Amino acid sequence: MKDKFRKDIALLTAEAFALSFPEVKEHHSELFIFDPPQIYSRLETPRDSQMGNYALPLFELAKALKKNPAELNKKLAESQNGLTLETKEFSHLSFTVAGGFNNARIKTEILAKAAIDSVLEEEESYGSSDEGQGRKIVIDFSSPNIAKPFGIGHLRSTAIGNSLYRIYQKLGYTSVGINHLGDWGTQFGKMIVAYRKWGDEKLLQDEPVKRLFELYVKFHKEEEQDTALSDMAREAFKALEDGNEEAIALWQKFKDYSMADFNKIYSMMGVHFDYQTGESFYNDKMDAVIERFQKAGLTEISDGALIINLEKFNLPACLLRRADGATLYATRDITGVLYRWQTFNFEKALYVVCSAQRDHFRQVFKAIELLEEAEKVPVEKRIAPRLVHVEFGWIKLENAMMSTRKGNIIFLEDVLNKAISLASEKIIEKNPDLKEIDKTAKQIGLGAVIFADLSTRKEKDVNFDWDKVLNFEGETGPYLQYTHARLCSLIRNYGKPINSNINYAYLNNPEEYRVLDIIYRFPFIVREVADAYDPNLMVSYLLELAGAFNKVYQRKSADGKIDKIISDDADLTATRMALVESVRIVIQEGLYLLGISAPEEM
RNA sequence: GCCCCCGUAGCUCAGAGGAUAGAGCAGAGGUUUCCUAAACCUUUGGCCGCAGGUUCGACUCCUGCCGGGGGUACCA
Numbered sequence: 001m002k003d004k005f006r007k008d009i010a011l012l013t014a015e016a017f018a019l020s021f022p023e024v025k026e027h028h029s030e031l032f033i034f035d036p037p038q039i040y041s042r043l044e045t046p047r048d049s050q051m052g053n054y055a056l057p058l059f060e061l062a063k064a065l066k067k068n069p070a071e072l073n074k075k076l077a078e079s080q081n082g083l084t085l086e087t088k089e090f091s092h093l094s095f096t097v098a099g100g101f102n103n104a105r106i107k108t109e110i111l112a113k114a115a116i117d118s119v120l121e122e123e124e125s126y127g128s129s130d131e132g133q134g135r136k137i138v139i140d141f142s143s144p145n146i147a148k149p150f151g152i153g154h155l156r157s158t159a160i161g162n163s164l165y166r167i168y169q170k171l172g173y174t175s176v177g178i179n180h181l182g183d184w185g186t187q188f189g190k191m192i193v194a195y196r197k198w199g200d201e202k203l204l205q206d207e208p209v210k211r212l213f214e215l216y217v218k219f220h221k222e223e224e225q226d227t228a229l230s231d232m233a234r235e236a237f238k239a240l241e242d243g244n245e246e247a248i249a250l251w252q253k254f255k256d257y258s259m260a261d262f263n264k265i266y267s268m269m270g271v272h273f274d275y276q277t278g279e280s281f282y283n284d285k286m287d288a289v290i291e292r293f294q295k296a297g298l299t300e301i302s303d304g305a306l307i308i309n310l311e312k313f314n315l316p317a318c319l320l321r322r323a324d325g326a327t328l329y330a331t332r333d334i335t336g337v338l339y340r341w342q343t344f345n346f347e348k349a350l351y352v353v354c355s356a357q358r359d360h361f362r363q364v365f366k367a368i369e370l371l372e373e374a375e376k377v378p379v380e381k382r383i384a385p386r387l388v389h390v391e392f393g394w395i396k397l398e399n400a401m402m403s404t405r406k407g408n409i410i411f412l413e414d415v416l417n418k419a420i421s422l423a424s425e426k427i428i429e430k431n432p433d434l435k436e437i438d439k440t441a442k443q444i445g446l447g448a449v450i451f452a453d454l455s456t457r458k459e460k461d462v463n464f465d466w467d468k469v470l471n472f473e474g475e476t477g478p479y480l481q482y483t484h485a486r487l488c489s490l491i492r493n494y495g496k497p498i499n500s501n502i503n504y505a506y507l508n509n510p511e512e513y514r515v516l517d518i519i520y521r522f523p524f525i526v527r528e529v530a531d532a533y534d535p536n537l538m539v540s541y542l543l544e545l546a547g548a549f550n551k552v553y554q555r556k557s558a559d560g561k562i563d564k565i566i567s568d569d570a571d572l573t574a575t576r577m578a579l580v581e582s583v584r585i586v587i588q589e590g591l592y593l594l595g596i597s598a599p600e601e602m
Numbered sequence: 603g604c605c606c607c608c609g610u611a612g613c614u615c616a617g618a619g620g621a622u623a624g625a626g627c628a629g630a631g632g633u634u635u636c637c638u639a640a641a642c643c644u645u646u647g648g649c650c651g652c653a654g655g656u657u658c659g660a661c662u663c664c665u666g667c668c669g670g671g672g673g674u675a676c677c678a
Contacts (some may be wrong), residue, residue, distance in 0.1 A: 186650065302675080304676085319675050360673090430639090431638070456615065
């Protein structure tokens with residue numbers, strides 16, 4: 001029971017019910033209504049904060065007791081309100097009856113004090129916690145493939161992973177970001193063959209990654225006519241794995257060009273990795289792991305390949321070695337899990353990878369689980385329960401799957417640049433005197449793209465839509481940034497220190513109350529994002545907060561004029577400015593947790 | 603064939619047992635003697651894919667069907 005108000009309501013409600021229905025307590029003491037933790041978890045958020053901050057549905061209880069819900073509720077509420085008068089600890093609460101919903105409301109001053117005092121005191125660390133105790137969360141994200149351009153398809157993993165990285169840091173964990181680059185595998189056999197056949201050094205001068213990508217597409221086209229190419233590619237990859245010098249030199253060249261491209265994008269987006277260890281990093285570590293599985297008696301030979309049979313678990317067999325002896329990505333991922341455990345002793349390891357790879361990760365996790373069972377690893381030291389596949393849907397293009405092989409792909413760099421130049425145009429149109437136009441345009445353009453990507457629940461497929469990504473109005477990143485900039489502007493105009501002369505009772509209109517309610521919930525939202533592994537919850541939250549504040553900002557008083565935040569009434573203004581600063585901090589911090597910056601002017 | 607995900611307003615999406623199903627975009631109308639109009643207000647628009655079932659209560663859970671997508675061992 002972490003939410004203080006919620007806890008108070010649960011305690012009071014249990015007590016009130018026992019007082020008003022002593023006969024029920026005697027015969028049915030097992031009912032949830034007598035147990036504060038159960039009440040706590042049943043409390044809901046009403047549709048409209050005007051109805052209250054918390055709602056307890058009593059239908060089930062009424063049914064169990066064969067009573068009318070509204071009448072039961074009425075008697076309960078009377079008893080609850082009686083207690084709020086008698087007991088000082090509960091004096092900030094009041095209860096109302098709405099049919100079968102028992103609604104609790106927190107007194108404005110108390111809610112305002114709880115929300116604003118915490119934010120002003122903790123500033124950027126509002127919402128943070130020490131629950132992680134420095135334990136490690138390993139996050140595998142972004143993970144593009146070498147020799148292919150960084151497509152829009154990699155944006156989701158990058159944006160979600162980066163956000164979770166920051167969320168876990170905020171909760172007191174040590175985040176470890178790993179870019180598991182796709183720098184190994186049969187595809188490099190293909191690249192090597194394609195380069196030898198059609199490529200040369202001169203070709204790669206201007207835009208090497210795009211040229212390499214064209215070779216890759218060409219290879220797949222030619223492969224359809226000429227199946228000998230597939231065999232050549234397999235052989236070339238085998239040569240690479242066997243350490244053939246020429247093959248390695250080519251591979252290294254592809255890798256260097258790609259990394260230069262990727263790093264440009266990461267630095268633009270402010271994404272940081274602690275390790276950029278790709279698949280090739282595990283080359284010399286796989287033999288020992290394969291041996292471990294063999295020793296544990298988990299492997300068998302099937303059609304010449306070394307496999308772990310997972311039929312019992314309704315999964316396809318997990319291949320450790322192909323018939324020709326080469327390893328596969330499952331081998332590398334399994335090795336990666338064991339290596340990371342040994343290196344980081346993590347609390348959890350997250351794999352932010354699209355849902356098409358669901359079966360793959362089930363196989364990998366199952367393989368680890370079987371190994372630990374076979375080796376009789378003590379339960380508390382097992383890795384398998386700590387592994388999480390954070391899966392997300394595809395990015396589709398005009399409702400068709402994007403396919404790197406077919407060349408049907410949008411380059412992320414093009415999207416970012418387009419968004420930035422559009423942001424720049426908007427600034428020149430709307431605020432031409434702005435000092436740092438380039439820097440701000442970059443923040444806004446990136447904010448728009450990242451926000452658009454995170455604004456769909458992660459498991460759903462998203463259709464890439466230029467108009468949506470390049471839209472700066474409505475539910476968008478720039479809308480939040482604009483709200484933040486306007487808050488900053490208020491603070492500049494006010495020009496006095498905030499957090500003095502505060503009388504919270506001044507915050508007495510419904511629009512302000514709603515903002516207070518939302519600010520108070522921020523720490524719980526941070527927690528929920530971590531539990532669901534979905535930054536989309538933060539997206540919705542911030543839109544709600546910004547919307548609620550914008551209503552305060554443009555609220556009209558009885559005379560039909562805007563009820564301005566900065567007015568002649570010094571005390572009222574001081575109090576409202578405390579609210580302004582609180583909203584500003586929460587929006588800034590919320591955006592940070594999404595990987596988006598909050599400009600002070602735009 | 604088998605397994606998994608998705609189907610909500612013209613479009614893009616929230617809601618995932620509870621109150622009258624909500625936002626944004628697009629359409630219509632309005633708000634600024636300027637606390638940044640990238641905003642705000644009003645308004646049009648819904649058999650929540652279809653049919654059963656469970657429940658005090660179902661867009662939400664279960665079953666079947668229809669439609670879209672993905673996976674289904676030597677690609678990742």
